[in-house]
Amino acid sequence: MANSRFWLYFSSPKTFYPFAGKLVPWCAGVAVVLTVIGLYLGLLVTPPDYRMGNSYRIIYIHVPAVWMSMLIYMVMAGWAAVGLIWNVKLAEMMAGALAPTGAMFTFIGLWTGALWGQPTWGTYWVWDARLTTYLLLLFLYMGFIALRSAIDDPRRASKASALLAIVGAINVPIIYFSVKWWNTLHQPFTVAPGQESKIDPTMLWTMLIMVFAFWAYAIAVALLRIRSEILEREKNASWVAELLDSSQDTSSEDNIAQEKSAQGDRA
Amino acid sequence: MIWSSWSEFINMGGYAGFVWWSYGVTAAFMIGEVILLGRRRRTVLQRLARLIKANKHPKTTGTIETKQEYRK
Amino acid sequence: MAEPTKHESMKLCPKKLGLFTAFRLMLVRDLTLAMRRRTDVFTTLFFFIIAVTLFPLGVGPEMELLRTMAPGVIWVAALLASMLSLSTLFASDYEDGTLEQMVIAPYPLSVLVLGKLFAHWILTGVPLALLSPLLGMQLGLSTDAIQVLVITLLLGTPVLSLIGSIGAALTLGVRGGGVLLSLLVLPLFVPVLIFGSGAVEAFSAGINIDGHLSLLGAFLIVSIVFAPLATSVALRISVE
Numbered sequence: 290m291a292n293s294r295f296w297l298y299f300s301s302p303k304t305f306y307p308f309a310g311k312l313v314p315w316c317a318g319v320a321v322v323l324t325v326i327g328l329y330l331g332l333l334v335t336p337p338d339y340r341m342g343n344s345y346r347i348i349y350i351h352v353p354a355v356w357m358s359m360l361i362y363m364v365m366a367g368w369a370a371v372g373l374i375w376n377v378k379l380a381e382m383m384a385g386a387l388a389p390t391g392a393m394f395t396f397i398g399l400w401t402g403a404l405w406g407q408p409t410w411g412t413y414w415v416w417d418a419r420l421t422t423y424l425l426l427l428f429l430y431m432g433f434i435a436l437r438s439a440i441d442d443p444r445r446a447s448k449a450s451a452l453l454a455i456v457g458a459i460n461v462p463i464i465y466f467s468v469k470w471w472n473t474l475h476q477p478f479t480v481a482p483g484q485e486s487k488i489d490p491t492m493l494w495t496m497l498i499m500v501f502a503f504w505a506y507a508i509a510v511a512l513l514r515i516r517s518e519i520l521e522r523e524k525n526a527s528w529v530a531e532l533l534d535s536s537q538d539t540s541s542e543d544n545i546a547q548e549k550s551a552q553g554d555r556a
Numbered sequence: 557m558i559w560s561s562w563s564e565f566i567n568m569g570g571y572a573g574f575v576w577w578s579y580g581v582t583a584a585f586m587i588g589e590v591i592l593l594g595r596r597r598r599t600v601l602q603r604l605a606r607l608i609k610a611n612k613h614p615k616t617t618g619t620i621e622t623k624q625e626y627r628k
Numbered sequence: 629m630a631e632p633t634k635h636e637s638m639k640l641c642p643k644k645l646g647l648f649t650a651f652r653l654m655l656v657r658d659l660t661l662a663m664r665r666r667t668d669v670f671t672t673l674f675f676f677i678i679a680v681t682l683f684p685l686g687v688g689p690e691m692e693l694l695r696t697m698a699p700g701v702i703w704v705a706a707l708l709a710s711m712l713s714l715s716t717l718f719a720s721d722y723e724d725g726t727l728e729q730m731v732i733a734p735y736p737l738s739v740l741v742l743g744k745l746f747a748h749w750i751l752t753g754v755p756l757a758l759l760s761p762l763l764g765m766q767l768g769l770s771t772d773a774i775q776v777l778v779i780t781l782l783l784g785t786p787v788l789s790l791i792g793s794i795g796a797a798l799t800l801g802v803r804g805g806g807v808l809l810s811l812l813v814l815p816l817f818v819p820v821l822i823f824g825s826g827a828v829e830a831f832s833a834g835i836n837i838d839g840h841l842s843l844l845g846a847f848l849i850v851s852i853v854f855a856p857l858a859t860s861v862a863l864r865i866s867v868e
Contacts, residue, residue, distance in 0.1 A: 333559065343575065346568070346571075396585070425818060436808060449862065452862050452865065453798060457816070460815075460816050463819050464818050464819055467818065467819035468818070468822065471822040471826060510590065513593045513594075514593055524603070533605065533608060
């Protein structure tokens with residue numbers, strides 16, 4: 290089957306490494322261009338909101354960041370599941386490469402949300418179902434990253450964190466509904482943010498452009514990170530040596546010398 | 557263009573603090589991440605270069621020798 | 629070394645034991661081991677008492693304030709106490725190699741894990757629940773509310789043990805394991821905390837608490853089904 294051969298082809302780090310290298314400049318270029326257009330439209334062209342004034346311009350980065358952080362968690366858990374079930378090393382690496390970016394977007398989402406909430410609702414933070422769950426999402430990201438970096442053996446680290454990502458992804462909806470229930474029971478704040486009746490079409494377009502810019506950025510950054518990680522993990526593989534040393538003749542080194550030098554390098 | 561002057565743009569209709577802190581922190585994080593990744597890639601490549609060099613001269617595989625050799 | 633370990637008993641009798649027997653042997657083994665190191669159980673309990681006692685000292689002795697805070701305070705303390713005890717759940721088995729025997733034993737690892745977790749609950753969850761009336765009275769809860777508190781703790785603490793065991797298995801032998809475990813597990817404890825303390829608060833406010841209790845029961849059933857599976861996967865990752 291051509292399809293399965295295609296996937297096999299790209300699931301090997303050796304073939305994925307140059308492929309990712311070709312993709313990075315494209316994604317980065319798209320991200321830069323779209324960001325420039327988005328910022329131009331968002332800060333200079335779109336009119337102020339009739340209700341929120343100019344503070345609403347924060348949502349041009351707040352909404353994309355929040356979207357990305359939640360999407361990245363789901364994609365991360367998906368890769369983690371693929372890696373764990375079918376034992377695909379590259380998928381586990383992908384999950385790990387996405388996590389820091391996801392955590393960063395979660396923090397940006399919280400930060401910009403707070404700065405938007407103050408002028409809009411008069412408070413930086415409410416114990417609202419969405420905000421509380423979102424804060425917990427940041428904790429889940431942090432747990433994933435911490436577990437991954439605490440385990441020295443890279444194979445075990447990526448497998449353990451993959452399992453954690455899956456457990457976390459299953460728990461996110463449960464957490465959300467419990468927090469929502471808790472929130473309606475206490476009813477401390479009645480905030481209705483979904484009342485923007487008239488959205489200017491240019492505003493919507495600007496937001497979409499920023500969303501795609503953040504997408505492209507996240508893909509580019511994740512690919513950059515996975516490239517470094519592939520090199521680190523496969524440092525003893527012959528293709529890495531050939532890749533970095535293509536100008537000079539790399540005679541086939543014996544494995545013992547390789548291992549020795551790897552140990553010396555690590556020490 | 558909806559702004560008539562530079563200072564009006566900076567002022568953001570009175571919401572300068574909120575808007576610029578949001579955009580500034582976001583930009584700092586995103587640019588910072590890219591810089592960190594570039595740094596990491598350079599370190600990895602340097603380590604690999606050292607590794608490959610050490611493999612070519614198996615007699616000098618000790619850590620210190622390798623590092624010194626690399627620095628030359 | 630007269631440890632009545634399960635793998636020893638397996639070596640003695642070549643024929644395969646039933647699943648329930650495996651579960652029971654694991655349970656009895658862990659309880660026996662714990663009875664030989666009784667201080668571990670008491671340490672958890674004293675942590676629970678001290679943590680709750682700190683709150684009146686921190687927020688002041690107004691009984692009205694303490695009464696409203698009591699369910700949350702007791703639940704958070706129970707959460708922390710059971711989380712602290714989790715870090716030792718698999719640690720000694722991991723060190724002395726029993727865990728590897730469990731992994732290669734001819735029984736589903738999840739059944740053995742369930743046995744261990746049942747023992748863990750008997751040793752931490754049940755004592756916490758039994759001790760909570762005392763602390764509830766200290767914080768001025770009414771007798772009826774205390775009854776509800778005990779029921780929610782009895783329903784909720786097994787869920788804490790079950791979910792926490794996943795984190796405990798993942799952080800086996802990892803440096804800084806205890807702190808890491810709390811980072812992994814506490815966000816996942818949130819639903820139990822909400823409905824556990826929420827039930828007591830709702831009861832005090834005169835609201836029907838059937839919903840809370842059935843949701844806690846649902847969490848319990850779901851985590852009994854899935855948590856041992858996830859834990860056994862995690863144990864295999866950590867041991868291999």
